[in-house]
Amino acid sequence: MSKRIFIACLVIMLFSLEQSSAQNAIRLNNPSFEDMARPGIPPRGWFDCGRINFPNETPPDVHPEKTDNPTFEVTTAPQDGDTYLGMVVRENDSWESVAQRLTSPMYADQCYTFSIHLSRSDTYKSSIRGSDRKVNFTEPLKLRIWGGTGYCEKRELLGESDLVKNTDWKKFDFKFEPKQRTTYIILEAFFKTPRLTPPNGNLLLDNASVIQPIPCDEEIPLVKKPEVEITNPPTARKSVTKNTFKLLAKVMNIERSKKIIVKVNGKNNRDFSFNPTTNNLQVNVSLREGVNEISIRAANSAGNAKDQATLIYEPLTQDPMAQNKPKPKKTEMEKILDKLDEGETIKVDKLFFDIDSYAINDISKPGLDEIYEFMNNNSLVKVEIGGHTNQRCQTDYCNELSTNRAKAVVDYLVKKGIPSNRLTFKGYGKTKPIKFGNSGQKKNQRVEIKITSKNG
DSSP states (O other), rough: OHHHHHHHHHHHHHHHHHHTTSSSOOOOOTTTTTTBBBTOOOTOOOEEHHHHHHHTSSSOOEEEOOOSTTTTTOOOOOOOSOOOOEEEEEETTTEEEEEEEEEEEEEOOOOEEEEEEOOOOOOOOOTTTOOOOOOEEEEEEEEEEESSSTOOOOEEEEEOOBBOOOOOHHHHHHHEOSSSSSEEEEEEEOSSSSOOSSSOOOEEEOOOOOOOOETOOOOOOOOOOOEEEEEEEEEEEEEESEEEEEEEOOOOOOOHHHHHEEETTEOOOOOOEETTTTTTTEEEEESSSSEEEEEEEEEETEEEEEEEEEEEEOOOOGGGGGGGSSOOOOOHHHHHHHHHOOOEEEEEEEOOOOOOOOOOOOHHHHHHHHHHHHHHOOOOHHHHHHHOOSSSSSHHHHHHHHHHHHHHHHHHHHTTTTGGGGGEEEEEESSOOOSGGGGGHHSEEEEEEEESSSOO
């Protein structure tokens, strides 16, 4: 075999091998930006392009620093691994970017998919060149992805994200369609112009994927928004007689339990199980007596979803025979209060005070006991007790007397066992008379009960 033929065969073989390798996924070096967390040094495997474009500026940073006083006060937890990359855009029209050589080239007329997780920190404090004053770099930025044939050589824009406004991690998907052979990739923090002055902004990057070849007519599968549906209890509001409840839910389009937040009465509950294959979530809820609010929230790069339920725990009486006893007949006051809607008011009859006094006397207690029975039998109802006086006293004195009388009623009901968070009181003085003239003064001097909520 002649030397010329041998070289030609070798070239064809190498070209064939290269084309064959082009069909394989291209893996980045250190795609999760793992390194020692520290300022001004890019993670291993990534080249700082700022030293070429802006030699007087510091390089990108690795976060989060494991110290009580991190340099930039960035404390976002990593999406993957232990660290992530942080880049900024500055008001002096400089920006940060990193690059690396690909393990194998991307080819023209071949398409690729790529994804990376992006976020923004609410705090990214740094000084500006020429000043000791620290500025918070919080403007949302974009990620631009460039291709080239050398470090930091931006020959072709491969992809650009939307503005990254989220402060939790979200996955951003890209489809590359290079027009030329590409051997280097550049990740660049960017802000959309026009703008009179560049912003001080930050961009966090973590957990980049492989660059995967795909047919050019194949669309990137869209990430579907999560769906959350609480299936047990089957209704949004349910009364139970036990202090534990097995709550079940369906959570769709979520891959990991860390993307789900379960709250019981406003507090995070991490003791739940989730199966992403069946989409089933289960949590054993410990209930407090009365109203319990449970919410489930799930989020991914496409958005978030939430569902909630209310469980009302009303324990059974300790006397099992009491369940079979006939309920006592309701008093006229209870019947009237039952019919009131939220915001409606009724005068409390059989309630008497001595002149210039707010002490509860024995004659008034049967009437107040009727209110107690109504409140005790309707554990979700909340009321306002309002005090009113006649027109024959000074304004300040009227206000004080009416307030004290309303408070005396509340104190009586609380002492009987009604929770104080279901009762409020207010003194209206002589501002809301119901009769005018001397004959109406006795009716103006009254205490009223107003239903403020029937649902807790």
